[in-house]
Amino acid sequence: MKISVVIPTINEPAIESVLRDVFDALKDHDIEVIIVDKSTDETPVRAAELGATVIHQTGTGYGDAYITGFKHISKDSEVVAILDGDYTYDPYDIPALLQPINDGVDFVIGNRFALMDKEAMSKRNALGNKLLTAMIRYLYHVQITDSQSGMRAIRRSALDDLRLQSPHMPFASEMIIDAQKVGLTITEVPISYRKRVGEAKLDPFRDALSIVFMTVRLVRDYNPIVFFLPIGFIFILIGLFYGASVVIEYTNTGVVTRFAAAILSVLLIMTGLQVTFFGLLADIILTNLRRR
Numbered sequence: 001m002k003i004s005v006v007i008p009t010i011n012e013p014a015i016e017s018v019l020r021d022v023f024d025a026l027k028d029h030d031i032e033v034i035i036v037d038k039s040t041d042e043t044p045v046r047a048a049e050l051g052a053t054v055i056h057q058t059g060t061g062y063g064d065a066y067i068t069g070f071k072h073i074s075k076d077s078e079v080v081a082i083l084d085g086d087y088t089y090d091p092y093d094i095p096a097l098l099q100p101i102n103d104g105v106d107f108v109i110g111n112r113f114a115l116m117d118k119e120a121m122s123k124r125n126a127l128g129n130k131l132l133t134a135m136i137r138y139l140y141h142v143q144i145t146d147s148q149s150g151m152r153a154i155r156r157s158a159l160d161d162l163r164l165q166s167p168h169m170p171f172a173s174e175m176i177i178d179a180q181k182v183g184l185t186i187t188e189v190p191i192s193y194r195k196r197v198g199e200a201k202l203d204p205f206r207d208a209l210s211i212v213f214m215t216v217r218l219v220r221d222y223n224p225i226v227f228f229l230p231i232g233f234i235f236i237l238i239g240l241f242y243g244a245s246v247v248i249e250y251t252n253t254g255v256v257t258r259f260a261a262a263i264l265s266v267l268l269i270m271t272g273l274q275v276t277f278f279g280l281l282a283d284i285i286l287t288n289l290r291r292r
């Protein structure tokens with residue numbers, strides 16, 4: 001079984017140690033290592049010296065790096081493993097990720113919370129990760145504990161089924177959501193997680209926000225009823241609330257003085273109905289597209 005290991009790098013001082021461990025951990029397999037690099041230091045030179053194929057990334061972003069790297073995987077490769085080049089993931093965990101794939105699973109995610117070193121992840125990042133993971137579990141019903149883990153393995157044929165587009169950090173969530181949508185089998189295995197060597201390249205707060213937006217946007221695209229119906233109902237409920245005050249006044253006094261409330265109520269209810277019908281229509285269109 002040929003394995004492609006893809007690693008994105010920007011100025012990673014630990015790249016030599018990571019690569020040595022990757023080659024040693026997978027010495028019994030037929031492998032290729034693809035480094036997708038955007039460094040200004042010696043990282044690509046050192047990676048090439050150790051036998052990795054180095055691709056210079058012309059675009060920007062963590063997701064863009066992987067999308068670029070995936071285009072360079074050999075035709076005969078059957079499994080793709082990914083990890084960061086910053087020493088945080090232990091390449092000796094890769095065989096544990098390959099095991100479920102041998103057993104028929106399509107997509108395996110390393111769960112860092114299982115064997116995490118103290119200080120490897122800040123409390124803030126751990127909390128953010130837990131919240132993002134809870135959101136994906138709730139919205140997409142995927143049973144995972146570490147949605148932002150960067151160490152994964154996926155069957156090549158399954159990877160070809162995904163339509164990955166996120167150029168930045170939401171890529172990690174997009175891969176899981178897309179995998180769930182196309183019906184891949186997903187499982188998690190415990191992995192270790194260590195403190196980073198070198199500077200972080202990502203901004204956790206900005207990334208967390210963009211991951212939330214992407215997760216919600218995909219609900220809109222994949223499941224419009226779940227997205228639009230609650231919004232429509234909220235408009236209708238507020239409209240009914242205002243309308244009720246007008247009706248109560250009319251039944252008590254026989255006159256209507258609250259014209260503003262009456263107009264607002266009608267507008268809100270009409271808007272709510274429009275949004276609701278839009279959701280239903282989008283759902284019908286999507287169902288018919290899927291049937292094709």
Ligand SMILES: Nc1nc2c(ncn2[C@@H]2O[C@H](COP(=O)(O)OP(=O)(O)OP(=O)(O)O)[C@@H](O)[C@H]2O)c(=O)[nH]1
Pocket residue numbers: 007008009010011012036037038057060061062065083084085086088150196199200201202
């Ligand atoms: N080629 C390329 N690599 C990137 C880009 N952004 C991040 N990386 C690499 O992707 C991996 C993950 O980035 P990190 O900076 O470690 O992000 P992180 O793991 O969320 O942050 P830490 O917890 O601080 O490690 C590292 O190997 C980076 O060098 C990018 O735009 N292009």
Ligand SMILES: [Mg+2]
Pocket residue numbers: 084086088196
């Ligand atoms: Mg990292």
